[in-house]
Amino acid sequence: MPRPCRIDGCPDAAARHKTACHRHRTRIRRYGDPHFTTWTVADETDIQIAVARRELPPGMTRLERRLVGEQLTRRGASATEIARIAGVTPRTVVRWRTTERKAA
Ligand SMILES: [Zn+2]
Structure with a gap:
């Protein structure tokens, strides 16, 4: 056993x-x-740096990528640009936005 x-x-x-x-x-x-898990850990400083530079520092967790995407959305960045910065597909960015709208 x-x-x-x-x-x-x-x-x-x-x-x-x-x-x-x-x-x-x-x-x-x-x-x-x-x-x-990379789904639940986020460093606020890394997120602010990524949003300000519009570039992801190395080793960002999945949650951090998503939070960067949300902040860039509020700053008016396009889904295509966010996808490039966060290293995901534009479709993923659209899904993030949909989920966030439902949660709000
Ligand atoms: Zn176990």
Whole structure:
């Protein structure tokens, strides 16, 4: 019988001969934090720099890209320009805008 992952609340089984599941082991190895995901972490300073320079600093998380996109939208940047800056497709920018409008 595989043991459960040692991270509280994780429904997965631990990897063979290990104490945590594959997903949590990867997060710990990459980021030193089992709860880190690129969807939930954002650094406000990095976002401000990216918006001011209209250029993404290296290593921006997915959430940061999205927040940069939202701020540039408010400053009147086009979906095409935001897509280029954030490194996503224009379609993604349009989707971000739609989601944000619904949330507002
Ligand atoms: Zn786990």
